[in-house]
Amino acid sequence: MSPPRHAVRRTLASAAALVVLAATAGCGGAATAGGxxxxxxxxxxxxxxxxxxxxxxxxxxxxDVTLTWIGNVTGGPQDIQATATGQSDFGGAFNGAIVKLAAANAPITAR
Known part of the structure; x- marks a missing residue:
């Protein structure tokens, strides 16, 4: 018996969120150049x-890494915009927003 469609969609959404989080993790300014x-x-x-x-x-x-909550986000594009401008250290959004960032030459890296 196959799992319900909503369970599959939720799993795929979670996997996509992980990919987006990894793709945008390099946008923030918390990491130092010295490693x-x-x-x-x-x-x-x-x-x-x-x-x-x-x-x-x-x-x-x-x-030993602590998370510092800076507020709630209303959507993925706002989340990755805050990351790209250095207001937060990582963010996530749907793949279309990530593609638009890459097309605009935003400083994103996968980690």
Whole structure:
């Protein structure tokens, strides 16, 4: 028996969010050029949702790195704009917004 369609869509959406998070992780300015480990990551949350970085922090996967919530985001384009301008250290959006960033020569890198 195959899983319900909404479960498959939710799984695909989560996987896409991980890819976008990885693609935009290099946009922020928290990392130093000398290769020092970052101790704090600024991020925007989502109302009524636990983000993947929040879950990772609660499960202890981030080690000594702390998350600093700077506010809630209303949408993906706003989230990656804040990342591209240095207001937050990482963000996520749907793939179309990432493609538009790349076309505009935004400083994005995959990590």
């Amino acid at each position: 020092d480990q970052v101790s704090e990551l600024r991020y925007q949350g989502s109302v009524g949702q636990v983000t993947l970085p929040e879950l990772a922090a609660d499960l202890g996967y981030l080690g």
